[in-house]
Amino acid sequence: MAISPLRIGSLQIWPPVMSAPMAGYTGGVYREILREHGCPYSVTEMVSAKGLLFGGDESEEILVHTSQDRPLAVQIFGYEPESMAAAAEMLSRPENGFDVIDINMGCPARKITSQGSGGALLKDVARAAEIVSAVKEASRLPVTVKMRLGWDDPSGAQAFAGEIASAGASLIVVHGRTVSQGYSGKADWNMIEEIAKAVPVPVVGNGDVTSPLEALNILEKGPCAGVMVGRAILGNPVFFEELLALIKGEAPREYSPERKMRLAKEHFVRSIERYGEKKGLLEMRKQLVYYFRGMKGAARLRELVLRERTPEGVVKLLEEGWRAYS
Numbered sequence: 223m224a225i226s227p228l229r230i231g232s233l234q235i236w237p238p239v240m241s242a243p244m245a246g247y248t249g250g251v252y253r254e255i256l257r258e259h260g261c262p263y264s265v266t267e268m269v270s271a272k273g274l275l276f277g278g279d280e281s282e283e284i285l286v287h288t289s290q291d292r293p294l295a296v297q298i299f300g301y302e303p304e305s306m307a308a309a310a311e312m313l314s315r316p317e318n319g320f321d322v323i324d325i326n327m328g329c330p331a332r333k334i335t336s337q338g339s340g341g342a343l344l345k346d347v348a349r350a351a352e353i354v355s356a357v358k359e360a361s362r363l364p365v366t367v368k369m370r371l372g373w374d375d376p377s378g379a380q381a382f383a384g385e386i387a388s389a390g391a392s393l394i395v396v397h398g399r400t401v402s403q404g405y406s407g408k409a410d411w412n413m414i415e416e417i418a419k420a421v422p423v424p425v426v427g428n429g430d431v432t433s434p435l436e437a438l439n440i441l442e443k444g445p446c447a448g449v450m451v452g453r454a455i456l457g458n459p460v461f462f463e464e465l466l467a468l469i470k471g472e473a474p475r476e477y478s479p480e481r482k483m484r485l486a487k488e489h490f491v492r493s494i495e496r497y498g499e500k501k502g503l504l505e506m507r508k509q510l511v512y513y514f515r516g517m518k519g520a521a522r523l524r525e526l527v528l529r530e531r532t533p534e535g536v537v538k539l540l541e542e543g544w545r546a547y548s
Contacts, residue, residue: 225237225238225441225442225469226238226447228240228263228393228424228426228447228448229424229447230321230322230364230366230392230393230424231322231363231364231392232364233263233293233321233322233364235262235263235293235448236262237262237441237462237465237466237469238426238441238447238448238449239261239262239263239437239441239448239449239450239451239462239465240261240262240263240264240265240426240448240449240450240451241253241256241261241263241264241265241450241451241452241455241462242265242428242450242451242452242455243264243265243266243267243268243297243324243368244267244452244453244456245267245268246267246505246508247456247508247509248264248265248266248267249267249284249505250286250287250288250291250496251489251492251493251496251497252459252489252509253287253291253294254288254290254291254492255459255485255488255489255492256455256459256462257290257291258459259459259460259461259462259463260460260462260463260465260466261455261461261462262293262462263293263294263295264291264294264295265294265295265296265297265324265368266284266285266287266294266295266296266297267284267297268284268297268298268299268326268329268340269281269284269285269296269297269298269299270298270299270300271298271299271300271302271305271306271308271309271310272300272302272305272309274298274309274312274313275305275308275309275312285313285318287319289319292319292321293321293322294319294320294321294322295320295321295322295323295324295366296313296318296320296322296323296324297324297325297326297368298310298313298323298324298325298326298357299325299326299329299334299339299340300339300353301337301338301339301342301343301349301353303349303352303353303355303356303357304356306325306353306356306357307356307357307359307360307361308360310323310357310360310361310363310365311360311361311362313361313363314360314361314362314363315362316362320363321363321364322363322364322365322366322392323357323361323363323364323365323366324365324366324367324368324395325353325354325357325365325366325367325368325391326339326340326368327340327341327343327344327350327367327368327369327370327386328340328341328344328368328369328370328397328401329341330370330401330402330403330404330405335401340401341370341373341401342373342401344369344370344372344373344379344382344401345373347378347381347382347385350382350385350386350389351385351386351388351389352389354367354386354389354390354391355389355390357390358389358390358391359390364392364393365390365391365392366391366392366393366394366395367386367391367393367394367395368394368395368397368428368450369382369383369386369394369395369396369397370396370397370398370399370400370401371396371397371398371399371400371410371413371414372400372401373400373401373402374400374401374402375400376400376410376413379396379413379417380416380417380420380421383396383417383420383421383425384420384421387421387422387423391423392423392424393423393424393425393426393447394417394421394423394424394425394426395425395426395427395428395450396414396417396418396425396426396427396428397409397428397429398410398411398413398414398427398428398429398430399429408430409428409429409430410429411427411429411430411440414427414428414429414446415427415445415446418444418445418446418447419445424447424448425445425446425447426446426447426448426449426450427440427446427448427449427450428449428450428451428452429452431449431450431451431452431454432454433454434461434462434464434465434467434468434474435468437449437451437465438465438468438469456509456512457482457486457509457510457511457512457513457514457515458477458512459485459489460474460475460477460481460485463475464477479517479544482513482514482517483513483540483541483544485513486510486513486540487537487540487541489506489509489510489513490502490506490509490510490533490536490537490540491533491537493505493506493509494506494533499533502533503530503531503533503536506536507527507528510527510536510540511524511527514527514544517544518547519544519546519547522547523539523544523547526539526543527539
């Protein structure tokens, strides 16, 4: 089966895969590295619409990106149609360099849902649709939505997706869990596929895609128009490169321990250059742990990285120190 491009407005994304927004992990530096290894489309970490409108260093930092990191969707969250529309209008201005406005309707974090945002919108389809309509009207860009299978009951997910599509969403990403599940249990791909068959806009499936081969099988099987990949790309920027090789019928290049550490060092050094030593060290400790997955001596390497207090010490460990534990 031929794999078709993913269409979002005038954009055509091929292969039809994308990196998921993960707070604290998929900032600008890592997205650029993913791009260099075949990722065709990304979504920023989510930013508060109100935070953006009323000023906040954290919001502004999330929005920083380069021309190499495109096409790029900016993900916003909130519960007021008016502030969401105002934020969308601002972000869709050409000088900001975004290509799509994405609305978060799936985040299960209590600090987000307690204010009526994120996954809490799945309990109020009228408000959710009003937000999509307002954002669509205010934005110069296509509008997409990332949702889950409901708050605690997936039976209404298909109808919810239909209302969102009718309100103006150009594409819907569906994570195959309810909000109450968090990240426990297994993603329900049968339900994702039922939604994909029922709604009139492209549906991208998300949840528990652990390998490029799994992503390829989903794309070849249909009916999902695309796949969003989250945790499987952490410490694994070659995921999309490997998927491209499989699509072409080629054997993916080996992701050896040497190559892992070389990419980990590159990721670390670029983060220090972008964010400074203090923030770079703090941010990268949790990132580097993922590069050690599956390696002999991973527990010891993790311990050493968490103890290290200088960039030079981390670089030395990534260059040669890891060999002592492998």
